[in-house]
Each structure stands twice: as structure tokens, then as C-alpha cells.
Amino acid sequence: MPNTNSNSYTFIYASVLTLMVAVALAAAATGLKPIQQQAIDLDKKRSILNAVATFSDKNQILKEYAEKVTEVVIDKQGNEVQGAKAFDLVLKKEFKKPDAERKLPLYVYNSPEGKKYIVPMHGAGLWDEIWGYVALDEDMNTIKGTSFDHKGETPGLGAEINQPWFKTQFQGKQLSDAGVFKLDIIKGKGADPNNKFQVDGISGATITGDGVNAMMQKSFESYKPYFERIKSAAKQPEQPVTHPPSSTEEQTQEGGE
Amino acid sequence: MSQATESTAVAQQQNKEALFSPKNRRLVTDPLTDNNPITIQVLGLCSALAVTTQVKPALIMAICVTVVTAFANLIISLIRNGIPNRIRMIVQLVVIATLVVLVDQVLRAVVYDVSKQLSVFIGLIITNCIVMGRLEAFAMGNKPWPSFLDGIGNGLGYGVILVMVAVLREVFGAGTLLGFKVIPQFIYDAGYTNNGVMVTPAAAMFIIGIIIWIQRARNPKLVDIS
Numbered sequence: 001m002p003n004t005n006s007n008s009y010t011f012i013y014a015s016v017l018t019l020m021v022a023v024a025l026a027a028a029a030t031g032l033k034p035i036q037q038q039a040i041d042l043d044k045k046r047s048i049l050n051a052v053a054t055f056s057d058k059n060q061i062l063k064e065y066a067e068k069v070t071e072v073v074i075d076k077q078g079n080e081v082q083g084a085k086a087f088d089l090v091l092k093k094e095f096k097k098p099d100a101e102r103k104l105p106l107y108v109y110n111s112p113e114g115k116k117y118i119v120p121m122h123g124a125g126l127w128d129e130i131w132g133y134v135a136l137d138e139d140m141n142t143i144k145g146t147s148f149d150h151k152g153e154t155p156g157l158g159a160e161i162n163q164p165w166f167k168t169q170f171q172g173k174q175l176s177d178a179g180v181f182k183l184d185i186i187k188g189k190g191a192d193p194n195n196k197f198q199v200d201g202i203s204g205a206t207i208t209g210d211g212v213n214a215m216m217q218k219s220f221e222s223y224k225p226y227f228e229r230i231k232s233a234a235k236q237p238e239q240p241v242t243h244p245p246s247s248t249e250e251q252t253q254e255g256g257e
Numbered sequence: 258m259s260q261a262t263e264s265t266a267v268a269q270q271q272n273k274e275a276l277f278s279p280k281n282r283r284l285v286t287d288p289l290t291d292n293n294p295i296t297i298q299v300l301g302l303c304s305a306l307a308v309t310t311q312v313k314p315a316l317i318m319a320i321c322v323t324v325v326t327a328f329a330n331l332i333i334s335l336i337r338n339g340i341p342n343r344i345r346m347i348v349q350l351v352v353i354a355t356l357v358v359l360v361d362q363v364l365r366a367v368v369y370d371v372s373k374q375l376s377v378f379i380g381l382i383i384t385n386c387i388v389m390g391r392l393e394a395f396a397m398g399n400k401p402w403p404s405f406l407d408g409i410g411n412g413l414g415y416g417v418i419l420v421m422v423a424v425l426r427e428v429f430g431a432g433t434l435l436g437f438k439v440i441p442q443f444i445y446d447a448g449y450t451n452n453g454v455m456v457t458p459a460a461a462m463f464i465i466g467i468i469i470w471i472q473r474a475r476n477p478k479l480v481d482i483s
Contacts, residue, residue: 010341017348021355028359032366039369152377156310156430156456159374203453 044087050147050167051118051135052109069118070108076100078225091122092129095218104222107133114138119223123215126207128152130161134216136175140227146170148212158208169199179224181217185209276402284406288414294387295418296469297479301387305419305465306458308378312435315423316416317371321364321379323412325356326388330408332356333396340397349392350383357382387415422464430455 002009042058045065055061071086076099086105094102107118115138122131132148145168148161160166174196175183182197187206191198201209294300301322308318332352333340340348361379364372372379382388391411396404427433429452432440440449454460473479 004339004341005343010344013339013341014344014347017351021351025355025358028362032362035366036362036369039366043369043373149373151373154310156426204456 041087047147047149048107048118048120048133049109051133051145052111052116053145068110070110072106072108073103074106074223074226075104076102076222076225078223078227078229080226091120091131095122095222104226106223106226109135116144117227119219121215121219123211123218125150125153125161125211126158126205127154130208130211130215132161132212132215134170134175134219140231141174141176143170143173143175150208153208154205157202158205160202160205161208161212166200166202173197173199175216175220181220183213183216185213281403281406284403285410285413288407288410289417290414290472291476291479293414293418293472294390294411295415295465296472298387298390300390301385301415302465304378304381304385305415305422306461307381308375309419309423309426309461310430310456311427312420312423313371314375314378315419317364317368317375318378319412319416319419321360322382322385322387322415323409324360325353325382326391326412326415327405327408328356329353329388330391330396330404331401333392334399334401334404337397345397346389346393349389353388353392354383387411418465418468421468422461425464426455426460430460 004010042061046055046061048069049055049061049064055064073081073084073086073089075081081103084103086107089103089105091105094104105120107120109116109118117136117138117140118133119136120131120133122129124130128151130148130150130153132146134146135144136142137144147167150159150161153159153161169191173183175181177197183199184197185199185201187201187209188203189200191200288294291297295302295305304318304322309315329349329352333349336348357380360382361372364375364379391408395407399407424434427435428439432438432445432451452460
């Protein structure tokens with residue numbers, strides 16, 4: 001054993017150790033990357049679908065997503081943009097871009113009962129990012145379902161936003177009244193169940209609740225031009241009787257008013 | 258040559274006999290009770306307060322810490338004679354940090370949702386005093402196998418307290434256990450509400466304090482009179 005206290009030994013030891021650790025970590029990170037990416041993609045698809053219904057089985061999620069979800073990319077004015085893949089867009093980065101360059105992803109779930117518009121959201125909680133999806137009915141205002149997630153909210157407090165009790169209470173509530181955002185996550189419990197614009201917050205996590213509220217409003221404002229365009233487009237072709245009458249159409253009419 | 262194989266065989270046999278000798282077994286069982294890292298050594302408290310609101314993250318955390326302490330102890334014990342004394346703490350930290358990053362990467366690939374839930378706390382295993390405490394106190398001066406057992410014992414000792422606290426906090430704070438409802442609805446109807454303090458870290462402090470109290474009341478030898 002050489003003199004373990006000499007300077008040269010210490011230097012060589014530190015260098016070799018660092019090199020070995022670097023190689024080991026790089027190998028692990030690269031080796032696990034494809035599996036992690038798969039897990040992340042699956043998780044994203046699961047959160048998108050969970051805004052509409054609950055799926056847990058991996059293959060079911062992939063199948064459901066491939067068959068029923070259409071990806072749309074829109075710009076700030078509400079026009080559809082071609083040549084970009086909605087799934088690969090990162091909302092956080094898009095929100096930071098200037099209005100003209102911003103591309104927003106939108107997921108349309110084609111169910112037998114009609115289209116559901118799944119709007120992605122991104123905002124700030126207490127400690128770190130929060131994000132989620134809100135599924136809207138054909139009137140583009142009534143909430144069909146939500147899914148939320150977070151990066152580092154406090155377990156048991158802010159982290160509750162991804163729990164079923166929190167997300168299900170949004171069902172049937174409405175985002176806005178006459179084009180003005182009105183949904184409110186109140187402080188703590190005690191929301192009036194008959195109020196279409198009120199849901200319970202989480203006791204002890206008011207800031208996270210406010211963050212959820214703010215990101216819903218932000219997404220609402222960002223996607224409003226597109227929804228208004230669809231609504232006005234849907235009203236015009238009502239007169240010619242080219243479309244076969246179906247239950248879907250009736251719902252559109254009702255919602256459009 | 259036959260002699261050589263014979264002697265290694267004998268050595269192996271001796272080794273095997275020693276694997277679970279009473280002394281080695283105590284390395285695993287002592288930290289569970291009379292030398293518990295949390296209640297007796299009072300180490301690793303910060304994460305015990307942070308990740309114990311629910312049982313599932315606490316369980317995963319306990320497993321991760323056990324893996325890290327066990328392998329950090331093993332690795333440091335293997336290279337203990339070659340570590341330059343002046344940078345030994347840094348070497349220990351490098352080993353711990355590497356293991357923690359590996360655990361984090363594996364969690365992300367295998368159980369992505371749990372890894373999301375634990376978020377920063379996995380990374381913070383690096384700063385858990387138990388890991389480094391065991392390296393300094395045990396692995397630097399003992400052979401690899403006992404060190405490995407010591408790591409497992411201390412990881413489990415940490416885990417036992419973590420799970421105990423998490424069970425109490427989840428049941429009384431949220432009325433659930435591992436996500437399943439355990440407090441029946443009629444009790445809520447009778448006016449019972451979940452205890453709001455239980456979801457805050459302060460409750461973990463009280464529970465750990467009470468555990469320490471009970472443990473020392475039952476075994477006066479543990480009381481530090483100084």
C-alpha cells in the first residue's frame with residue numbers, strides 16, 4: 001500500500017474516483033434513458049386521458065390514446081397550425097415565447113358521446129411547477145374532468161391536487177360566464193355545491209390552490225380565440241342539411257348558445 | 258494447487274459460518290430497537306418529518322435509504338484502506354451521491370409515479386446523516402460483510418420508525434392507509450374530522466418524541482444522564 005497521505009496519491013485517487021463515478025453515472029443515465037422516456041410518455045398520455053376517464057392499464061392507455069385522441073396545434077389567434085406535433089410541444093416553453101411564435105397543443109378526445117376538448121395547463125404552485133389537463137364538453141365551458149400533477153408540492157398538502165377527491169369535484173363546473181373566467185378554488189373546504197363556479201380548496205395548501213386557479217385561467221384565455229372560432233364555424237353550416245342529424249349535433253347546438 | 262483450493266474451501270466454510278453469527282445478526286437487529294438511528298442516535302430526522310404524511314412514499318423512501326446505506330457501507334468498507342485520509346469525507350460523499358443518483362434513475366424508469374411523488378426527497382438522501390454517520394462510525398473500520406449488514410440494519414431501523422410515523426399520520430390525518438379508507442363513514446357522520454395537524458411536519462415531531470419517550474421509559478439503560 002503506497003503512502004495514502006502523500007499529495008500525489010490523493011490527487012490520483014480523487015481523479016480516478018471521479019472518472020469512474022462519471023463513467024458509471026453516464027452509462028446508467030444513457031442506458032435507462034429510453035425506458036424513462038417511455039415512462040414519461042406513458043405518464044403524459046395517462047394524464048391527458050385521465051381528464052376524461054380513469055385508465056390504469058398501460059396497454060389500454062396506449063390503445064385508447066392511439067384510437068381516440070386527435071392532436072391539434074393552434075396559434076395565439078386561434079388558427080390551426082400544420083407541421084407541428086402537439087405531443088412534443090412543451091407548454092411551459094411555449095408560454096414563455098412571444099405571442100406570434102407561440103404554438104399551443106390541444107387534444108381532442110373523440111368519444112361516442114361527442115368531442116371532448118382536453119386543454120393542457122401549466123403554472124406555478126408553492127414550491128415548483130404544477131400542470132394538468134382540463135377536459136371540456138362540446139360547449140367548451142363545462143368541465144368534463146381534470147387531471148393535475150406537480151413537481152414538488154408538499155406531500156399531504158399541495159400534493160393532494162393529483163388525488164381523485166380534488167379532481168372529481170370539478171366535474172360539471174363551468175370555467176366562465178359570458179366569456180369571463182369565473183371558476184374559483186376557495187380557501188379550505190365549504191364550497192357551495194350549487195355554485196357552478198366554486199370548488200373546495202385544500203386546507204393548508206391555499207397557495208397551491210391559487211396556482212391551480214391561475215393556470216386554469218391562463219389556459220382559458222390562451223385557448224379562447226380557438227374555441228370562439230370553432231363555435232362561430234359550427235353555427236354557420238347548421239343551415240345546409242348536408243350533415244346527417246345525430247345526437248352529437250344537437251349537443252353542439254345546445255352548447256353553442 | 259489442491260492444497261490451495263482446499264484452504265480456500267475451508268476459508269469459505271468459515272466465512273459462511275460467520276455470515277449470520279450472533280454478532281452479525283445483532284448488527285441488523287440492534288438498530289431496529291436499542292440503537293435505532295432515529296430514536297437513539299437522533300439522526301435523519303429531517304426526512305422522517307418530510308416524507309411521512311403517507312405510508313407509500315415512506316415505504317419507498319425506507320427501501321431506498323436501506324439500499325443506499327447498505328451499498329455505501331459495502332463500497333467504503335472495500336476501499337477503506339486505500340482512501341486518502343485528508344479527503345475521506347469527500348470520497349464518502351461521492352460514493353453516497355453516486356448511489357443516490359443511481360437509485361433515483363432506476364426509480365424514474367421503473368416506478369415513475371412514485372418517483373414523481375417523492376420528487377426531491379430521493380435526492381436529499383445524500384444529506385441524510387444516517388448514511389454518512391454509518392460510513393464514518395462503522396464502514397471505515399470494519400470488514401465489508403459486517404458493514405453491509407450494519408447498513409441494512411440502520412436502513413431498516415430508519416424505515417421502521419418512518420413507517421410507524423407514516424401509519425399514524427395517514428390514519429389520523431387523512432383517514433386512509435396506503436390510500437384505502439380505514440375510518441368508516443359513520444364515524445365522520447358522528448362528527449369526527451381528520452386531524453389537520455397530522456398532515457403537517459410538526460405532528461411527526463410529536464410522534465417521534467413520544468416514541469423516544471416510550472422507548473426510554475421501558476429501557477432506562479438508554480437514558481443519557483449527562
